[in-house]
Amino acid sequence: MAEYISGVITFSLIYVIATVGLAVFTGFTGLFSLGHAAFFAVGAYTASILTYFYDVNYYLALVAGMAMAAVVGTIIGYPTLRAKLRSDYFAIATLGFGEAVRVLLENLEITQGARGLPGIANETTLTVVVIATILVIWVARNFVYSRYGRAAIAVREDFVAAEMMGINLFQVRMRSLLFSAMTAGLAGGLFAHYVSFIQPGMFTAYLSTQLTASVVAGGMGSITGPVVAAVLFVAIPEALRVASMWRLVAYGFLLVAIMVFRPQGLFGYKEISLHSFRRLFRKEVS
Amino acid sequence: MFIQTLVTGLAIGGIYALMAVGYSLVFSILNFSNFAYGSIIMLGAYIGYYLLMEMGVPVYLAIGGSIAGAALLCLLNERLAYSTLRKRNAPSLYFMISAMGTSIFLENFVYATIGSRFYAFPEVLTQQNFSFGGVSIGMLDVFAIVFSFIAIYGLHYFLQNSRTGIAIRAASYDMQVSQLNGVNIARTIGWVFLLAGALAGISGMFLGMKYMVYPTMGWITNKAYIAAVIGGLGSLPGAVVGGLLLGVLETFVSAYVSSVVRDVFSFSLLVVLLLVLPTGLFGKFLEEKV
Numbered sequence: 001m002a003e004y005i006s007g008v009i010t011f012s013l014i015y016v017i018a019t020v021g022l023a024v025f026t027g028f029t030g031l032f033s034l035g036h037a038a039f040f041a042v043g044a045y046t047a048s049i050l051t052y053f054y055d056v057n058y059y060l061a062l063v064a065g066m067a068m069a070a071v072v073g074t075i076i077g078y079p080t081l082r083a084k085l086r087s088d089y090f091a092i093a094t095l096g097f098g099e100a101v102r103v104l105l106e107n108l109e110i111t112q113g114a115r116g117l118p119g120i121a122n123e124t125t126l127t128v129v130v131i132a133t134i135l136v137i138w139v140a141r142n143f144v145y146s147r148y149g150r151a152a153i154a155v156r157e158d159f160v161a162a163e164m165m166g167i168n169l170f171q172v173r174m175r176s177l178l179f180s181a182m183t184a185g186l187a188g189g190l191f192a193h194y195v196s197f198i199q200p201g202m203f204t205a206y207l208s209t210q211l212t213a214s215v216v217a218g219g220m221g222s223i224t225g226p227v228v229a230a231v232l233f234v235a236i237p238e239a240l241r242v243a244s245m246w247r248l249v250a251y252g253f254l255l256v257a258i259m260v261f262r263p264q265g266l267f268g269y270k271e272i273s274l275h276s277f278r279r280l281f282r283k284e285v286s
Numbered sequence: 287m288f289i290q291t292l293v294t295g296l297a298i299g300g301i302y303a304l305m306a307v308g309y310s311l312v313f314s315i316l317n318f319s320n321f322a323y324g325s326i327i328m329l330g331a332y333i334g335y336y337l338l339m340e341m342g343v344p345v346y347l348a349i350g351g352s353i354a355g356a357a358l359l360c361l362l363n364e365r366l367a368y369s370t371l372r373k374r375n376a377p378s379l380y381f382m383i384s385a386m387g388t389s390i391f392l393e394n395f396v397y398a399t400i401g402s403r404f405y406a407f408p409e410v411l412t413q414q415n416f417s418f419g420g421v422s423i424g425m426l427d428v429f430a431i432v433f434s435f436i437a438i439y440g441l442h443y444f445l446q447n448s449r450t451g452i453a454i455r456a457a458s459y460d461m462q463v464s465q466l467n468g469v470n471i472a473r474t475i476g477w478v479f480l481l482a483g484a485l486a487g488i489s490g491m492f493l494g495m496k497y498m499v500y501p502t503m504g505w506i507t508n509k510a511y512i513a514a515v516i517g518g519l520g521s522l523p524g525a526v527v528g529g530l531l532l533g534v535l536e537t538f539v540s541a542y543v544s545s546v547v548r549d550v551f552s553f554s555l556l557v558v559l560l561l562v563l564p565t566g567l568f569g570k571f572l573e574e575k576v
Binding site: 080212248251257260 | 393515
């Protein structure tokens with residue numbers, strides 16, 4: 001039982017890592033990526049190929065996965081962000097990119113095609129994931145509160161005005177895309193070494209939409225909101241195993257309901273912190 | 287070989303064009319990518335299959351039923367998922383997320399209730415072949431090409447000549463001004479979704495007959511998005527040309543290079559095209575609304 005609970009926590013936290021990255025990109029630049037499963041897959045494959053075929057150290061392999069995801073992120077991000085695509089075009093381009101990566105993984109020699117890689121070393125432990133999650137959230141928080149993050153918020157609110165104030169649109173978007181690609185790559189590497197089997201079919205557009213769903217449901221422009229949403233989205237269906245068929249039905253329904261009834265997401269632009277609890281408490285006292 | 291490939295490409299392109307037109311129709315008026323469109327196509331195929339196999343109605347009635355069912359679903363989708371956003375003047379990002387939610391919901395609802403089984407239409411049309419001058423073409427393909435063009439031409443005629451069609455064109459040009467001039471926007475948008483849904487029903491039937499009926503078949507609309515982008519989002523003639531072009535190019539790639547690189551090719555084509563011609567072949571220049 002304890003093992004099962006730690007498994008659910010590990011899974012949730014791996015999703016949290018990827019979601020935080022996407023929250024920094026979508027939530028703070030206003031662009032909508034539908035291809036983040038590709039970065040997840042690239043991280044997973046790079047890390048596991050390195051440990052599987054070349055006996056590279058696990059941590060080194062994770063870093064390599066992140067680096068590879070960043071390289072792939074540059075390949076898709078550089079042309080599309082440079083051309084300043086409209087948000088729809090960008091979403092469709094990333095959707096296509098995600099599918100293209102999956103088709104490539106299915107047909108490459110080293111990834112063993114659709115059969116996938118079985119028996120990857122089972123290295124990811126709860127401790128590693130907890131530390132990684134804390135690090136990622138900490139870096140994301142620092143990023144958001146830095147001048148780069150404030151520039152990103154300006155771009156999200158009104159990119160024309162932001163550009164006129166001298167903010168380099170391309171640079172801001174590229175930087176947050178690279179950050180989110182790297183976190184997705186890290187999550188992929190952790191995931192591969194936790195379940196010890198990966199195949200291209202795991203990284204479909206569904207994964208991308210699940211990540212985006214968490215960000216939207218948690219509130220665009222918040223870090224903690226998506227974290228809570230990601231945990232809820234992974235942990236609750238995991239606990240209610242019966243509902244697994246209906247999980248994605250609920251996702252879809254939630255997305256529409258949130259857009260119609262509460263477009264700012266569950267937490268809006270707010271962050272959850274000790275401070276907000278204190279404020280809640282104070283209100284009750286007075 | 288060359289002409290054979292061309293004809294096959296045109297048959298696939300015809301279905302792509304049909305889907306791209308329905309997709310472009312919605313884009314031209316609301317300016318967002320309707321990701322739910324693929325699921326409507328999928329449901330249209332299921333309705334057609336159910337009518338044909340379970341109720342035993344003739345093929346033509348089944349196609350009619352699929353058209354009517356998909357059109358109503360599309361209208362329902364607009365009323366439930368988009369109309370509140372429209373009234374609030376929400377940014378197109380919200381529309382897109384709502385559409386994505388609808389798509390996930392419908393697809394998985396079918397998974398959870400009907401199941402992931404693949405259903406095949408009876409091989410009535412697929413078996414027969416026409417051949418002339420060394421080129422053989424399936425009856426279904428002929429039917430698809432002819433029917434696609436009739437449907438697209440009918441839509442064109444409707445848009446050019448009917449009062450509703452004129453209202454739709456006015457609204458797609460400027461929604462606010464047309465509203466000031468007495469166009470009932472809610473009803474006009476309802477019409478747009480009904481028409482797009484009708485096209486979804488037809489293409490769902492043809493896709494189901496050509497391949498199979500299964501919950502994720504709506505993903506083929508990714509190709510329709512690409513076709514619409516090639517032609518220029520929101521432009522109906524562009525969608526037709528883009529669909530045919532994509533169908534023919536894809537068939538040539540899979541015939542002469544390999545069928546594996548086909549999808550990678552389409553998506554690379556999309557990215558390259560977006561960089562070179564961001565507004566597509568027939569698109570008007572569209573700035574993100576400030």
